Amino acid sequence: MANMTRQQAEDFLYAEAALLDGWELDEWLALLTDDAVYRVPSNDKPISDPKDTLFTIADDIHRIRARVTRLKDKNAHAEFPPSRTRRMISNVRILAQDAHAIKIEANFIVHRFRRNESVRQYVGQYRYVLRVERGGFRIAVREAIIDAMELGSLSSVSFIL
Amino acid sequence: MSELREQAWVINQPEAMHFAVNRATLVDPQVLEFERRRIFDTCWIYVGHESEVRAPGDFRTRTVCGRPLIFCRDSSNTVRVYLNTCRHRGAMVCREAEGNAKHFTCFYHGWTYDRDGALYGLPGQSAYPPNFNRADFALKEPPRVASYRGFVFLNFDAGAMPLDDYLAGAKEYIDLIIDQSPSGEMEVIPGAQEYDIRANWKLLVENSFDDYHLLSTHSTWLNYLKNSGVEMKRPEQGHMLPAHGVGKVLGNGHAVIDNVNFRGRPVARWIPIYGEAAKPEIERIRAELVARLGEARAARVADTNRNLVVFPNLVLNDGSSVTIRTFHPLAPDHMQVRACALGPKEESATARAVRLDSFLTFYGPGGFATPDDIEALEAVQTGVSSYREIPWSVMTRGMAKEGEQLNTDELHLREFWIQWDKLMRIPRGD
Numbered sequence: 001m002a003n004m005t006r007q008q009a010e011d012f013l014y015a016e017a018a019l020l021d022g023w024e025l026d027e028w029l030a031l032l033t034d035d036a037v038y039r040v041p042s043n044d045k046p047i048s049d050p051k052d053t054l055f056t057i058a059d060d061i062h063r064i065r066a067r068v069t070r071l072k073d074k075n076a077h078a079e080f081p082p083s084r085t086r087r088m089i090s091n092v093r094i095l096a097q098d099a100h101a102i103k104i105e106a107n108f109i110v111h112r113f114r115r116n117e118s119v120r121q122y123v124g125q126y127r128y129v130l131r132v133e134r135g136g137f138r139i140a141v142r143e144a145i146i147d148a149m150e151l152g153s154l155s156s157v158s159f160i161l
Numbered sequence: 162m163s164e165l166r167e168q169a170w171v172i173n174q175p176e177a178m179h180f181a182v183n184r185a186t187l188v189d190p191q192v193l194e195f196e197r198r199r200i201f202d203t204c205w206i207y208v209g210h211e212s213e214v215r216a217p218g219d220f221r222t223r224t225v226c227g228r229p230l231i232f233c234r235d236s237s238n239t240v241r242v243y244l245n246t247c248r249h250r251g252a253m254v255c256r257e258a259e260g261n262a263k264h265f266t267c268f269y270h271g272w273t274y275d276r277d278g279a280l281y282g283l284p285g286q287s288a289y290p291p292n293f294n295r296a297d298f299a300l301k302e303p304p305r306v307a308s309y310r311g312f313v314f315l316n317f318d319a320g321a322m323p324l325d326d327y328l329a330g331a332k333e334y335i336d337l338i339i340d341q342s343p344s345g346e347m348e349v350i351p352g353a354q355e356y357d358i359r360a361n362w363k364l365l366v367e368n369s370f371d372d373y374h375l376l377s378t379h380s381t382w383l384n385y386l387k388n389s390g391v392e393m394k395r396p397e398q399g400h401m402l403p404a405h406g407v408g409k410v411l412g413n414g415h416a417v418i419d420n421v422n423f424r425g426r427p428v429a430r431w432i433p434i435y436g437e438a439a440k441p442e443i444e445r446i447r448a449e450l451v452a453r454l455g456e457a458r459a460a461r462v463a464d465t466n467r468n469l470v471v472f473p474n475l476v477l478n479d480g481s482s483v484t485i486r487t488f489h490p491l492a493p494d495h496m497q498v499r500a501c502a503l504g505p506k507e508e509s510a511t512a513r514a515v516r517l518d519s520f521l522t523f524y525g526p527g528g529f530a531t532p533d534d535i536e537a538l539e540a541v542q543t544g545v546s547s548y549r550e551i552p553w554s555v556m557t558r559g560m561a562k563e564g565e566q567l568n569t570d571e572l573h574l575r576e577f578w579i580q581w582d583k584l585m586r587i588p589r590g591d
Contacts, residue, residue, distance in 0.1 A: 041352070042352035042353055042354055043353075044259075044353050044355070045353075050517060050521075051510065051514040051517070052350070052351070052517075053350065054350055054353070054354065054502045054517055054525075055352060056521075056525055056526055056527040057521065057527035058521055063522075066385050066388065066529070067529070069388070070382075070384075070385060070529055073380075073381050075381050076381045077532075077533040078532035078535060155359070156531065156536075157527040157532075158527070
């Protein structure tokens with residue numbers, strides 16, 4: 001057993017949220033395993049495999065790093081100036097854990113502010129698989145499943161959701 | 162209406178080498194009302210792809226030109242389009258996004274229609290007068306529905322020209338997409354990207370085949386390709402991009418950019434982003450293309466990438482993947498976009514995975530390029546709020562050239578606007 005408690009899980013997710021809301025993206029990358037994946041499925045197929053279904057985001061670790069490189073570039077116009085985001089995480093549950101991996105689900109609301117637009121709200125569920133590596137908990141799988149039937153008023157998902 | 166006719170929306174003066182678009186066309190609510198009647202209700206509008214409904218009773222609901230529709234297969238497996246409204250008092254008869262139905266029931270008063278649209282269930286029919294005839298109350302279809310190589314279109318104008326004539330030169334480019342499939346059958350892959358953009362719908366038409374913006378808007382995507390080992394040649398003389406590309410007009414407002422590929426294609430040009438493991442598969446696809454089509458046609462299919470606009474609102478991007486993108490205005494400054502991926506029906510699991518992965522490198526609301534396009538369109542929409550002070554946008558790139566027009570010129574954009582202007586000047590009972 002990795003012996004992660006719910007409080008540890010919450011602390012971990014809150015700390016990650018603070019890094020993302022603070023645009024501390026290199027520090028965020030350090031939370032990932034070397035084979036991490038980050039996925040946002042299409043709204044109409046929330047439970048599916050990016051090998052046979054079109055996703056909105058299906059990054060392996062190389063593309064996650066490329067995504068961060070892009071987001072740090074002023075020419076990533078969709079995020080320059082960067083959006084202000086504020087994420088609320090709740091209903092954190094540890095679904096399973098063994099010696100190596102911990103499976104966690106949590107609900108999220110991410111508020112995104114950009115220029116003078118009204119706020120955009122992304123509501124959904126996070127699904128994580130964490131592993132114990134390099135002396136701490138690391139993210140191996142990070143999925144953000146958006147509840148909206150369509151991205152409706154959400155425009156792009158150009159920041160890390 | 163008279164006001165609209167007197168107002169110049171598009172200035173097209175080839176001799177003076179002048180072309181400009183009035184920015185009010187992006188802002189004015191009255192323009193959108195005329196567009197709905199004079200463009201969206203008179204042109205062939207894309208509904209869906211035949212592969213999205215396969216068996217009798219399969220259906221998808223979607224909104225096209227502001228009308229809720231059921232796109233489905235009837236009892237004889239023919240593709241049908243019904244207006245999704247009960248003939249009684251108007252409620253939608255199908256409220257699910259997709260599925261298979263034996264019948265469509267309006268839950269409000271219980272009227273029930275079969276897959277062929279016939280009204281067969283009617284609670285308490287005896288209360289209707291003797292002149293009530295069920296046959297008069299079948300689900301209504303749009304005046305015209307037709308398909309070309311799997312792409313299904315409707316037309317709300319009963320007198321419209323046949324789809325085949327309408328598509329004109331665009332057919333050649335649709336054929337090039339279909340030729341990727343050994344069986345001649347392409348299918349829509351599950352998973353739709355639906356998103357909105359706070360901008361006028363015509364800005365997405367322009368953006369979808371405007372290669373002039375590639376270097377400045379998408380430098381982070383080009384850097385990603387470069388950092389991933391994709392070879393970028395220096396542009397030839399007079400060009401802006403690493404490969405040669407031209408803009409062409411195809412009739413009835415359709416136009417295309419037709420480019421020598423540098424960015425990799427799941428059919429059938431490998432780039433390092435696809436991974437070493439996928440290399441033999443891409444080579445096998447290439448060999449099949451050559452065996453079936455011959456060297457020249459295979460090279461045409463595999464080594465060029467093309468962004469096709471079928472007037473007014475269908476974009477087929479045959480680039481990093483094949484994208485079907487269609488969009489509808491909700492307001493002058495707001496549109497809804499729907500995009501999905503198209504692939505050969507018999508594609509292997511490896512090739513399918515490469516195709517989808519390649520799609521996401523560029524396209525979609527989480528891609529490395531589309532979000533910056535969305536930002537560009539929204540920046541334009543905000544910027545043109547001062548249309549009274551600065552009424553005109555210039556669109557003259559390439560006008561002084563004899564012969565070939567490049568993908569970074571604006572011939573193809575002008576073609577869209579010329580057709581738009583022509584249709585907007587024909588009253589349609591509005």
